[in-house]
Amino acid sequence: MSPTLREKTAIVRRRHVLDAAIRVFAARGYHGATIRDISSEAGVSDGAIYTLFENKAALLLGMLDPLDERGAPEPLRPIDADLDVQGFVRELFRQRWQTLTPETLDVLRVVLSEALVDPSLREILMARVLTPALTLPEAQFSRFVAEGRLRPVDIPTLLRGVTGVFLGLVMLRLLGDPQTCQHWDDVPEQMSALLLGGLVPDGAGGETHDQD
Amino acid sequence: MSPTLREKTAIVRRRHVLDAAIRVFAARGYHGATIRDISSEAGVSDGAIYTLFENKAALLLGMLDPLDERGAPEPLRPIDADLDVQGFVRELFRQRWQTLTPETLDVLRVVLSEALVDPSLREILMARVLTPALTLPEAQFSRFVAEGRLRPVDIPTLLRGVTGVFLGLVMLRLLGDPQTCQHWDDVPEQMSALLLGGLVPDGAGGETHDQD
Amino acid sequence: MSPTLREKTAIVRRRHVLDAAIRVFAARGYHGATIRDISSEAGVSDGAIYTLFENKAALLLGMLDPLDERGAPEPLRPIDADLDVQGFVRELFRQRWQTLTPETLDVLRVVLSEALVDPSLREILMARVLTPALTLPEAQFSRFVAEGRLRPVDIPTLLRGVTGVFLGLVMLRLLGDPQTCQHWDDVPEQMSALLLGGLVPDGAGGETHDQD
Amino acid sequence: MSPTLREKTAIVRRRHVLDAAIRVFAARGYHGATIRDISSEAGVSDGAIYTLFENKAALLLGMLDPLDERGAPEPLRPIDADLDVQGFVRELFRQRWQTLTPETLDVLRVVLSEALVDPSLREILMARVLTPALTLPEAQFSRFVAEGRLRPVDIPTLLRGVTGVFLGLVMLRLLGDPQTCQHWDDVPEQMSALLLGGLVPDGAGGETHDQD
DNA sequence: TATGAATGAGTATTCATTCAT
């Protein structure tokens, strides 16, 4: 065992193994990765994994913790109250994009992959990541509508749209769309602009949102 | 049995097994499903699967065929040329939603799950499904821009947005967001309205898309 | 696969594997024996074991079946009704000894070993082997007592004694007592004689069993 | 701490760990019990076990020591020389039964279980427990025969019978025969009576022991 | 000496795939 590892406390060790697991899972998928793969990548023994995690599935769940730590708090950050709508939406996209570090994208790759076919993981992902993303900004949007600074759209629907764009573009990136990957840093600005201004030029008869 | 009929039988059998595979994969995931599960569901023997498909992975690839058959051709259908922008966008969303039969959603659940962690499947999915979706409507949108009926947005970016919303909402549905599941049939209309009109009321200073 | 094995039906195959398991378990103990050991001994693959038996424990339970087949029926055989006490007891011992083929002794070695520390196996052994041995001869002994041909001993106690001697001598043999192993075939006669006649010579004041 | 006390502590610790091991082995079996189980039960660390015992097997062997201490010395106790046969046999059974404390039964459960399938343990058990039990009373019985107070039976055979009954009834108890468990304290008296008096009433033609 | 975290060899079981019938 290297001195570097030795001086690490259990929690650091745990984090170290988790990082290795994220890399390996992202590269081979949850099922394609063996405990041996992960322990090798982390530079520990097979058995050590099991002193830190209950089992292989716990490694997957453990990957969600940093997602909370880094992802969730951000949207909670009180966005400047007298921001205008444009500023708010742009800031929302920007914040969400900021959470998407390479490691977070690796986590999402694996967690989304498994959540699609594992109901229990799905519930956890829903409760810890998606539901916050779908509800926290509700208050702010409601205020904007009340103040007439936003078209009177259905807020939950709006949030599905906003989160949908975010999630969809993450998928496009994870699925390897070259254009999305290449212009990744511009995407939040582009998407907020798209959503804010709409497609139809003013006066072009674009009164299309009085449905519903 | 004539060779033609024999061959036809093979095709029908293949389709039959594929349908069973879709159900089983969707329920247990690709890795959680065994050949035995699938052969039981299809009412054939284990060995029979291997006369119809090279191996387990070929079942997964086979699931993409009907996606082509039903999904891809649709966007190709020449949308009425003198449709206005609103009509075109709405029709685009409607068509894509129409492809999302329960079976297609099952296919997407499994294929997206695997594509996230399997580069080779990713490429195939990209080539056969996503690239068409991201490029075919380009021409029409370009014409709209040229005619001044659409804000002068970057077309590829626009298509990432449109496809992103679509993909993101599919994800929200597959991940079990109750609101998305419940109002599934209203979503295309809501999303096209959102995209077309934008969030900012006319005259509210929403000139936000001159960035880039 | 050898032609010899090939022609065996599943039930014969099962028996074949069970025989191998008995040999291996007897040699290494239940826990010391690996599935690989058994499959090698039987000349089949690891996986084949699991098409014939639920799991390793089922191999152990399966070993009890022949014990029933060969062991239980014997004591049931209607022993000649007008046999005298001496004849009956001798016949009882002889029959029980007959069941103790080398293979049965191997089975007993393993089953007794595990039953001592596994309550569930204990129950099964009790129900299928010991209880019959402890109760079936009750009727005959009762008749002997009623006819005054047997001292008025407590029948259940007597049967514990008879079965105890049997079980104890099996243990002595299994534990390797040289004398017991060497004179194994004489043991039933010796023990029935011992039990029948008692230790104290007639008239030596040996009226010791009027207690109770 | 003086060397003596330190040493004493080690001995006490050893005994303490051994007691814990007996309880755990009896409950889960030798193979079902982990070092962790035992160290937890004893309230020491895993590593501490290995300062007191060479390895797991040494714990098993260690369990035999108290069996010597309590079990073996007893039969050696010079039984009153002018005891009559009945008294001697009864005393023999009583002494053996006295050694069967609950803890001794736990030890026997585990040791017999393992000895059945482990030749090396078998030899040790034979040398330290069974051989003494099978030979020590020989002298006394020989004298009785010489004095004509005992039928002229083969002494080694007689001792197999006596020890066999003992061992067999211990097995019946350990295997959970309800009757044996319930009347456990009466068993020595019953069995000595049975052996002493025989089954056949005097004068009923029970001259059955002139075999051999 | 005691600790208990780390080690890694060992194993029951699964399951994609084959192939004799």
Next chain:
DNA sequence: GATGAATGAATACTCATTCAT
């Protein structure tokens, strides 16, 4: 072609043992 029993490689997990502190 169809069958399904047999194959055996692959793998998560356990636990006796060690050793740095």
